[in-house]
Amino acid sequence: MNFGPTPLDEARGAILAHTVRLTGKVLKKGTVLDEAAIATLREAGKRDVITARLESGDVPEDEAADRLADALMAPLIARSRAATGRVNLFAESPGLFTLDAALIERINAVDESITIATLPNHSVVDTKEMLATIKIIPFAVPGRVLAVVEAIARGRKVGQALSVQPFQPLSVGLVLTELPGIKESVMEGAVEATETRIRALLGTMLPVERVRHEEGPVADALTRLKRAGAELLLIAGASAVVDRRDIGPAAIVRAGGTIEHFGMPVDPGNLICLGRVGDVPALVLPGCARSPKLNGFDWVLARIFAGRKVTARDVMGMGVGGLLKEIEQRPLPRAEAPRTPPLTSAPRRARTVCALVLAAGRSRRMAPLNKLLVPDSKGVPMILRVVDNVLASHASPVIVVTGHERERIEEALAGRPVLFAHAEGYAEGLSASLKAGLAAVPAEAEGIMVCLGDMPLVTAPMLDRLMSAFDPDESRAIVQPTFRGKQGNPMLWSREFLPDMLAITGDIGARHLAAKHADRLVEVEMASDAVLRDFDTTESLKGLPDMAARR
Structure with missing residues (x-):
């Protein structure tokens, strides 16, 4: 592609590089100059104009954006029409947005003329929410460059480069444990925060089981909820879990389950325990789950509702980007750590x-x-x-x-x-x-x-x-x-x-x-x-x- 000043005698078919404002008329950037446009420029006293002129093998920006979008399309992803070298991709369903980060990086590294910007991996998205935008930077892309990018996009071996995994309407059972002295408002707050999260992911709550903060009663409650059809089991303890042998995890084992992982490199959310009772995931929630603000529990919950089995390796891989909030001094656990209340991620104003x-x-x-x-x-x-x-x-x-x-x-x-x-x-x-x-x-x-x-x-x-x-x-x-x-x-x-x-x-x-x-x-x-x-x-x-x- 040639770019620069072009005499009007040679400008037919060239692409106008910048908007030109004339008396009573505006020729917009990107206009393909025809005889009428050139005549208008001459009448205004112009002798030349800055244009982009395609060479043999160049692909115009809109066509290039179209072709790359086609190569990246997947189920539950919609696209806009190409305009000014851009195509936007949208979710067609609420779900978990995932991507092949290495593949997107490879595409962006091919040539400066082709770019893809996306939401972060594992973003929770709603219907019609934008997932990615494809932008062709110049007015045209060399055909050989576009061919390489299309080959990368279509040549993936597993899965899609971009995908939306729809949320499943899971039935959720919550066990709420109680200790003397805990205010009723705190218990109600824990239930409300959990219900809000579950509804947002299209799930439903079974009647909450409120029991003493003891291994036996918690295990019995888990068993009752599983029999009632729970597809996900949650334990919100009156005291935060601090060890895989603590009351919540021990209750999962006592109910016939196993503990798969304790702790996560996400803060707030460190003190979470992942287990399973049969084929039903069972989580002991961190204290921060009482808050409606973003924490590590949200990351795990979204993946479960998207139909993914969350493994220990998945959790251990959440550390990069896992510092969800920074305050000058985080509270540190001690012998009484189960009583440590939650921290949250969203920006907070200074308290007076x-x-x-x-x-x-x-x-x-x-x-x-x-x-x-x-x-x-x-x-x-x-x-x-x-x-x-x-x-x-x-x-x-x-x-x-x-x-x-x-x-x-x-x-x-x-x-x-x-x-x-x-x-x-x-x-x-x-x-x-x-x-x-x-x-x-x-x-x-x-x-x-x-x-x-x-x-x-x-x-x-x-x-x-x-x-x-x-x-x-x-x-x-x-x-x-x-x-x-x-x-x-x-x-x-x-x-x-x-x-x-x-x-x-x-x-x-x-x-x-x-x-x-x-x-x-x-x-x-x-x-x-x-x-x-x-x-x-x-x-x-x-x-x-x-x-x-x-x-």
Whole structure:
């Protein structure tokens, strides 16, 4: 193909390379110039025009796109007509879109003139959804190049280069296990999320089996569901599965099944277990399956509904692209890992979190000194260190709760952009300080981070890591730091717990509430023991590191 300026005397049959706007008329890019078009250009004073002129053996762009589309056609795939060198391919049925990635890459590597762009492999698609677009870049393709591409497209040995595997209307049985203290709303949420997924894949749900979180009852429920016609068995545990010998997998084995694979290189979704009871797939769901957002369970479920047997090798091959969401610090499992709530994949907005710094105590173990006001080697009071760390985090506003020696605390913090809340009944204990701070929490705050005034080693990045893990919509409504599995402070609470926290009395905080809401708790493992270290004696203050330069 020749490309460039062409005298009008030689332009008949050439392809106009760029749109030409004339008085009262427009000749569009791609127009094949005939005598009338050339006459119009002459009348406008044009002597030449930029064109593409085909040579012997060249195939025009639309014909080339047509021929490649024909070579790639498969059942349940429709195509558009060729226009401007482009043909689009569409799904004719809801299903799982799969492709031969190596073959598509080979075609794209033949010549820059021919391109195919597709959806990612294993995409869930709906009817009429675009799967791929074929685009011929220039106005024509050398015939020999197109012949090579057609040979690659038609010469595949197995399957199709592109295919849509329609979803099958499977009947699904769900076993929901229960533990004391799990809120009914959490159970209902797990069922709702599962039903939504199943309906989207054209499946139906059998009546849900709700049983104790024990191997025997779960195995019996699986057996009942299989007899009722379940073509897919799911177990949603009150505690997330952490081992192939845990309650869910053990129940599958007890029901006469086998475990094929535990875990997957997809996050969120790591803690999934694949098994089978006879010829019926059986899955123990990861905790993140309680959330409607994309996770590894969705990938497995779509393949099963598309009629594919998901093997251990399939799961182990999902790692590339399997990082579905990135947050600054992912919660890490510990001995109580079954209680770790889900993480999700979709982008999430930052949650508004305010911080309470509890500074009302009487420092009885250090009396007559007030430990919060004891200066360090640089003359900085401990409460000032703590408040500066909190101010350097993303928490806002920062509320300092005062009580004992109120005036001195406020004086030490003079000039800092904090709010003060005074606990009149501070002598009654920690709960009075907590309630005074909670009463000052602004209505727009979605979370409250309760910081202790005697923990100056907890830095701003540590606090930000806690906040990055906070998402009540995904059951991460209570966030607690840990160090080597030991729970520490500060704790971050969703405002949904305000009524419970305001009901606390005596010299205790809110920590005991976390045990009652284990399904809403997530733990964030820290690299430092700062989250365990408070300073409430003269001796402990002597070991306080110089933190003036740290944040």
